[in-house]
Amino acid sequence: xxxxxxxxxxxxxxxLVGIFCLFGLLPFPLLWALGMSIGYLGxxxxxxRRRVVLRNLALCFPDxxxxxxxxxxxxxxxxxxxxxxxxxxxxVSSRRRLRRIVELRHRERVDEPLRNGRNLIIMVPHFVGLExxxxxxxxLVHPGLYMYQKIRNPVxxxxxxxxxxRFGAVSxxxxxxxxxxxxxIHKGIPLFYLPDQDPGRRxxxxxxxxxxxxxVPMLSRFARLGAAQVIPTYARYLPWGRGLELSFHPxxxxxxxxxxxxxxxxxxxTIETHIRTMPAQYFWVHRRFKTRPPxxxxxx
Numbered sequence: 001x002x003x004x005x006x007x008x009x010x011x012x013x014x015x016l017v018g019i020f021c022l023f024g025l026l027p028f029p030l031l032w033a034l035g036m037s038i039g040y041l042g043x044x045x046x047x048x049r050r051r052v053v054l055r056n057l058a059l060c061f062p063d064x065x066x067x068x069x070x071x072x073x074x075x076x077x078x079x080x081x082x083x084x085x086x087x088x089x090x091x092v093s094s095r096r097r098l099r100r101i102v103e104l105r106h107r108e109r110v111d112e113p114l115r116n117g118r119n120l121i122i123m124v125p126h127f128v129g130l131e132x133x134x135x136x137x138x139x140l141v142h143p144g145l146y147m148y149q150k151i152r153n154p155v156x157x158x159x160x161x162x163x164x165x166r167f168g169a170v171s172x173x174x175x176x177x178x179x180x181x182x183x184x185i186h187k188g189i190p191l192f193y194l195p196d197q198d199p200g201r202r203x204x205x206x207x208x209x210x211x212x213x214x215x216v217p218m219l220s221r222f223a224r225l226g227a228a229q230v231i232p233t234y235a236r237y238l239p240w241g242r243g244l245e246l247s248f249h250p251x252x253x254x255x256x257x258x259x260x261x262x263x264x265x266x267x268x269x270t271i272e273t274h275i276r277t278m279p280a281q282y283f284w285v286h287r288r289f290k291t292r293p294p295x296x297x298x299x300x
Contacts, residue, residue: 002154002158005158017091017156022088024089024092025092028086028243030241031082032241035078036082039084042081052300053073054073056289057279057284059209059210060211072280073284075280076128078280079237080285082128083131089101090131090135095167099140101243102244102246103238106248110141118228118229119185119226119227119228120228120230120231121193121219121229123270124193125195126283127278127281127283129236133233133244134164134192135163136246137233142190143167144169144170144191144192145169145181145190146172147174147193172184178221178225182222185225185226185228196268197286198213198289199214199216199291202216206264207268208288214291216264219256220264230251230252232250232274233247233249234246234247234278252266
């Protein structure tokens with residue numbers, strides 16, 4: 001460990017880490033109930049983020065009555081609380097405990113191509129169970145490659161890096177050159193790829209939930225250069241603290257094509273389809289529609 005992280009100015013962060021690690025020792029149903037309670041309180045207190053969630057839901061579910069959207073927003077904050085409370089579980093759980101908590105559905109869609117020497121990209125959209133699902137993937141399925149963006153708090157950054165690599169995952173900085181990531185994919189290491197955040201002006205505009213949305217167009221390029229199959233994968237918290245489900249879906253087809261924009265639109269449609277199966281668990285607090293096409297007014 002970097003000795004500078006032991007400086008007294010970092011002690012509050014270490015206390016927070018310790019609290020979350022203690023949370024990770026609690027029974028999962030208790031964590032679920034605690035997280036839901038904290039999340040509901042967060043809905044009342046987090047005015048700015050609440051407005052972002054409600055605006056996103058209004059854009060993506062225009063036919064849903066406003067009271068129903070508000071109930072969906074409350075439930076979403078509850079799941080955010082669950083994700084926060086289970087972060088310590090991600091940091092400290094053994095393979096054995098993860099096996100008890102996480103249900104893997106259609107694992108053969110990953111195992112078979114890996115046995116046959118096929119390169120894989122695991123497309124993991126931003127659902128709130130993402131961190132726990134990622135830990136389960138590296139611990140129970142296969143060590144993966146993931147892109148990492150440095151966190152401002154150095155203690156939390158250190159803890160996140162250590163927890164993600166303890167089962168053999170390989171991390172690369174988000175600004176690392178494309179060549180290294182493609183090289184790792186060709187070694188047979190599945191790339192854990194998160195495609196659905198606002199990239200600013202670096203993205204291209206394709207539809208998402210009926211709105212032109214700035215989107216990173218790199219998935220098809222990674223698939224082409226890595227000669228890789230793309231497996232959409234979704235993490236879903238099960239009701240009443242019954243655990244988490246990590247489900248692997250059929251590969252994107254046809255993908256990649258010679259049309260990067262069409263490939264990116266297919267990716268968004270695939271994510272959108274699954275959002276409608278568990279709308280409360282998508283990461284609605286993110287300003288997904290912040291970057292607008294030239295001439296369009298801001299959404300937030």
